[in-house]
Amino acid sequence: MSEEGEALVKIRDLHFSRGSNAIFRGLSVDIPRGKVTTILGPSGTGKTTLLKMIGGQLKAASGSIVVDGLNVGELSRNKLYDLRKRMGMLFQSGALLTDLSVFENVAYPLREHTDLPESLISHLVLMRLHAVGLRGAKDFSPAELSGGMARRAALARALVFDPMMIMYDEPFTGQDPISMGVLLELIQTVNTALGLTSLMVSHDLEEAMSISDYLVVISEGIVVEAGSPEQLKSSTSEWIQQFLQGKPDGPVPFQAPAPDYEAQLLGKL
Amino acid sequence: MNSRTSEILVGLFMLLFLLAMFVLAMKVSNLTSLNSSEGYTLTAKFENIGGLKERARVSASGVRVGEVTRIIYDPENFEAMVTLRLDKAFDAFPLDTTASIYTSGLLGEQYIGLDPGAEEDFLQNDDEITLTQSAIVLERLIGQVLFSRSGGS
Amino acid sequence: MSNFLQKFGAYWLGKLERLGRATLFLFHLVAALASLVKRPSLLVKQLHASGVMTLSIVLVSGLFVGMVLSLQFYNTLIDFGQEERVGTLVALTLVRELGPVVTGLLFAGRAGSAMTAEIGLMKATEQLSGLEMMAVDPFKRVFAPRFLAGFIALPMLAAMFSAVGVMGGHLVGVEVLGVDANAYWSQMHSSVSFTHDVCNGLVKGLVFGFVVSWISIFEGADCIPTSEGVSSATTRTVVYSSLAILGLDFLLTAVMF
Known part of the structure; x- marks a missing residue:
């Protein structure tokens, strides 16, 4: 865990389950301010769920999530x-509004929440679009964009309000090497140039390792290991080593939990 | 679809709706006769109105001149009290006009026919038509015929 | 046996839970309507999507339904020599029943299913979550405009259906079968009441619009966000809407006429 005073997001003893399936069982983690933090973990460990809980879209069964001093679970609707x-x-898919052009998508939060004059909106939007390299695509509809471009457009939209923190849900999945490189570059420059906090969930190890300042590995609903990329690499945990090296079998078994194979084949169950 | 086109189309949609409402109000139903400022009302008492209904036609010489607006039973005189409203264009019915209940065709609906009398003065708003002829009720008619037959023989 | 009972109970409990969720959803929806005052353009857009896009199918159906009614009534009434009553019967049938009901069914199939599919896809592609994370309430920006548009559009379409149907009845009854045009219109005019028949028909349209929009939007927002989930939600919209329209029509008719 990092120094208490600097953490932007503090998660304490978080419990959450979906149906009978417990997703978090006492998760505690701090996300430091002004850094790129990546939450790593095998598929199905609830990484996206965690982001939704930080954003207040899902409520925890118990435990607390405090963002910039505000307890997300207890905020009124307006405060939230x-x-x-x-x-x-x-979002993974970009989540652009399909009935609006790229320009209008990026302008959307401004139009919703402010009464800025059209010329100023246009300025702000073009600035963000230029930063992600999509100024030329401003009149495209989201359907005309490639996956990587859609994510960049969505990044421009997420940035248009100058947030203190930005959350990325699996930003690298399904990207070709070039758009991957572009995204990596963007995430890093955005973080340093705008001085915001980046929180990413991913299972793309290499990319995550290369841009993150701080990594948190979660599995089975709790934090397994946390630290800088170097600290993680030198971890002695067998689990971490299996995860980092991508071995098919180890502490994380290849087989899903199942009754004894022999017994099942022989029809004894 | 840009927003201007869709606004124009929605405008057109509204216009079509108004047109449809106009047709429904003016041609299909009888909203026209609802405005009570036009025309004047008369009352008439009938011993029996048969199947006369509110909104039935009131005609003179077969021409529509108004409609029945209200039918109540007058418990003091044991009669039906019918309120008619006539168009203001037809404001010159003599005082001794007769109101009769007729049936259009053998099975058709019943209406009130006005047969003008010879008086010099005309019926005014809220006047009563004193000369009335009740509806012919088929069963009673048959009964009368049978009675007169058996009585005569 | 107890297993069967358990499943039976669980099935109906599940249905009940959905009904509860749908009711809460409706409260939310109605509460969000006020926000439309500030954004009438959203409503216009949805009126286009649900009203204008359904107009052609409604007008064509109305014309044919009116023509068929005229033909059928004529064939029956001619035996009694009452064929000039065709107009009255066509108009009453359309204005009281078929206008709102058939329009409601067409609306559920055309606009309702489209609403469900659109909202379902917005959910599946995380657009709804995206809006929420932009601090935009999907109830105000996505659901309420669609709801109000459906609520308004259906009675309007029903009125147009009836008006066109009466014209279709005229076409067949008067132009083809030779009923006297004057009798057709004047009989209709004296037997159809504006307040009693036309307005009650409009009220039916409003009720159906309310229910169909509610079902369509709820099914979309409540669907499982996969292509399979969206498709079954769309089917449910059409089935539930149709059943609701026919059931409510009986109730409303019993109360009104």
Whole structure:
């Protein structure tokens, strides 16, 4: 865990389950301010769920999530919306509104929450689009964009309100090497140039390792290991080593939990 | 679809709706006769109105001149009290006009026919038509015929 | 046996839970309507999507339904020599029943299913979550405009259906079968009441619009966010809407006429 005073997001003893399936069982983690933090973990460990809980879209069964001093679970609707205006979130699919052009998508939060004059909106939007390299695509509809471009457009939209923090949901999945490189570059420059906090969930190890300042590995609903990329690499945990090296079998078994194979084949069950 | 086109189309949609409402109000139903400022009302008492209904036609010489607006039973005189409203264009019915209940065709609906009398003065708003002829009720008619037959023989 | 009972109970409990969720959803929806005052353009857009896009199918159906009614009534009434009553019967049938009901069914199939599919896909592609994370309430920006548009559009379409149907009845009854045009219109005019028949028909349209929009939007927002989930939600919209329209029509008719 990092130094208490600097953490932007503090998660304490978080419990959450979906149906009978417990997703978090006492998760505690701090996300430091002004850094790129990545939450790593095998598929199905509830990484996206965690982002949704930080954004207040899902409520925890118990435990607390405090963002910039505000307990997300206890905020009134208006306060929560105020907090969300200070957070940006980049969804896996980009989540652009399909009935609006790229320009209108990026302008959307401004039009919703402010009464800025059209010329100023246009300025702000073009600035963000230029930063992600999509100024030339401003009149495209989201359907005409490639996956990588859609994510960049969504990033421009997430940035248009100058958030204090931005959350990325699996930003690298399904990207070709070039758009992967572009995204990596963007995430890093955005973080340093705008001085915001980046929180990413991913299972793309290499990319995550290369840009993150701080890594948190979660599995089975709790934090397994946390630290800088170097600390993680030198971890002695067998589990971490299996995860980092991508071995098919180890502490994380290849087989899903099942009754004894022999017994089942022999029909003894 | 840009927003201007869709606004124009929605405008057109509204216009079509108004047109449809106009047709429904003016041609299909009888909203026209609802405005009570036009025309004047008369009352008439009938011993029996048969199947006369509110909104039935009131005609003179077969021409529509108004409609029945209200039918109540007058418990003091044991009669039906019918209120008619006539168009203001037809404001010159003599005082001794007769109101009769007729049936259009053998099975058709019943209406009130006005047969003007010879008086010099005309019926005014809220006047009563004193000369009335009740509806012919088929069963009673048959009964009378049978009675007169058996009585005569 | 107890296993069967358990499943039976669980099934109906599940249905009941959905009904509860749908009711809460409706409260939310109605509460969000006020926000439309500030954004009438959203409503116009949805009126286009649900009203204008359904107009052609409604007008064509109305014309044919009116023509068929005229033909059928004529064939029956001619035996009694009452064929000039065709107009009255066509108009009453359309204005009281078929206008709102058939329009409601067409609306559920055309606009309702489209609403469900659109909202379902917005959910599946995380657009709804995206809006929420932008601190935009999907109830105000996505659901309420669609709801109000459906609520308004259906009675309007029903009125147009009836008006066109009466014209279709005229076409067949008067132009083809030779009923006297004057009798057709004047009989209709004296037997159809504006307040009693036309307005009650409009009220039916409003009720159906309310229910169909509610079902369509709820099914979309409540669907499982996969292509399979969206498709079954769309089917449910059409089935539930149709059943609701026919059931409510009986109730409303019993109360009104």
